[in-house]
Every structure is written in structure tokens, then in C-alpha cells.
Amino acid sequence: QVQLQESGPGLVKPSETLSLTCSVSGGSINSYYCSWIRQTPGKGLEWIGYIYYSVSTKYNPSLESRVTISADTSKNQFSLRLSSVTAADTAVYYCATQASGWSPFDYWGQGSLVTVSS
Amino acid sequence: EIVLTQSPDFQSVTPKEKVTITCRASQSIGSTLHWYQQKPGQSPRVLIKYASQSISGVPSRFSGSGSGTYFTLTINGLEAEDAAAYYCHHSSSLPQTFGQGTKVEIK
Numbered sequence: 001q002v003q004l005q006e007s008g009p010g011l012v013k014p015s016e017t018l019s020l021t022c023s024v025s026g027g028s029i030n031s032y033y034c035s036w037i038r039q040t041p042g043k044g045l046e047w048i049g050y051i052y053y054s055v056s057t058k059y060n061p062s063l064e065s066r067v068t069i070s071a072d073t074s075k076n077q078f079s080l081r082l083s084s085v086t087a088a089d090t091a092v093y094y095c096a097t098q099a100s101g102w103s104p105f106d107y108w109g110q111g112s113l114v115t116v117s118s
Numbered sequence: 119e120i121v122l123t124q125s126p127d128f129q130s131v132t133p134k135e136k137v138t139i140t141c142r143a144s145q146s147i148g149s150t151l152h153w154y155q156q157k158p159g160q161s162p163r164v165l166i167k168y169a170s171q172s173i174s175g176v177p178s179r180f181s182g183s184g185s186g187t188y189f190t191l192t193i194n195g196l197e198a199e200d201a202a203a204y205y206c207h208h209s210s211s212l213p214q215t216f217g218q219g220t221k222v223e224i225k
Binding site for chain 1: 209
């Protein structure tokens with residue numbers, strides 16, 4: 001059974017960079033499309049982007065200028081960096097996996113609440 | 119970007135009733151439409167994949183249909199444990215998007 005676990009600061013100051021890591025167990029990140037998704041009461045669920053084959057990335061155009069997703073295959077982890085954050089980036093951030101780019105999100109982390117505030 | 123619009127936003131239902139939630143896509147997405155259930159404080163979990171394919175471990179009262187731009191999720195015989203938010207999601211093209219969600223409450 002694949003399990004995902006997000007980790008990272010729960011509070012980030014405006015204009016700084018949000019960083020989260022997703023640790024994956026029970027499967028290799030090389031086998032999945034590894035996504036970051038966020039959820040807010042106002043905008044609902046929003047796909048941020050994914051990394052596949054541990055090196056190729058695709059991002060949501062709405063966030064592309066501020067987002068970097070990377071992977072560390074030695075640790076079986078993938079990470080999110082979102083720069084120049086504002087209060088609008090306050091959300092629950094999930095990591096999730098797909099078997100392919102057309103698949104559903106089969107596995108999800110428990111979610112990590114990140115608040116942007118000074 | 120393909121917009122997914124769910125209807126209704128909220129539904130209050132008596133146990134054993136049939137529930138139908140619709141998801142309309144702003145352009146054709148074939149069958150690359152998936153349904154999720156999310157209970158408070160939990161992550162979403164997939165219920166139906168590719169519009170109508172069942173998922174192992176998901177109760178058989180959940181079913182899906184549709185293709186192109188119109189999709190439905192049906193719960194046949196609602197149970198108390200089905201109180202949750204339900205979301206559709208397309209993976210037809212990038213960016214992937216989700217519907218705004220339908221909250222189902224048990225009367």
C-alpha cells in the first residue's frame with residue numbers, strides 16, 4: 001500500500017517561499033506522476049503541478065511563474081517550492097500520485113495546512 | 119483550461135434515498151473524468167475512475183456514467199456514512215481541474 005506524508009512549516013511570511021516535502025513509502029516515485037494539490041474554502045481543489053519519471057515537470061499556468069517541483073529519488077521524496085507567497089496561498093496542501101497522466105489520484109497524503117501571515 | 123461545473127452545490131437527503139450529482143465539462147473530455155469523496159478532516163478518496171469504472175473497496179451503491187461533457191455520480195441507497203463532499207476531476211489535458219464540489223448532508 002502506497003503511503004504519502006507531507007512535511008514542512010505551517011506558517012510562512014508574505015513574500016517568502018513556501019516549501020513542502022512529500023515522503024512516499026510502499027512504492028517508488030519513479031513509477032508515478034507525483035502531484036501537489038491545494039484546497040481552500042474559496043477556490044476548492046486546485047492542481048499545482050506534477051513531476052513524472054522523477055525529472056520532468058508540468059505546472060498549472062496560473063502558478064507556473066512561482067512553482068518548482070523536484071524529486072529526490074534516493075529518499076523517495078518529492079518537494080514543492082512556491083515563491084513570493086501572499087495570503088491567497090493559505091491552503092491545505094496535498095501530495096498525491098497518479099499511475100499515469102490520465103489516471104485518477106489514487107493515493108493522497110493527509111494534507112498540510114500552510115498559513116501565510118506575518 | 120477546462121471548467122467542471124457540478125450540480126447541485128448542496129443536497130440534504132434522507133437515508134436510503136437515491137442521490138444524483140452531475141458534472142458538466144466546458145469542452146469534451148472523453149471519459150477522463152473521476153469522482154472523489156471527501157469527509158471532514160480527511161483527504162479525498164477516489165470512488166469512480168474513467169467516468170464509470172468501479173474502484174476496489176468502494177461500495178457498489180456508488181456508480182458513474184457519462185462521456186464527453188456530461189457526467190453523473192449516483193449513490194443508490196444513501197447511508198449515513200456517505201455524508202461528505204463529492205468532487206469530479208478531469209485528467210484529459212493540462213491543467214487538470216476539479217469541480218467546485220457537492221456537499222451531501224443526511225437529513
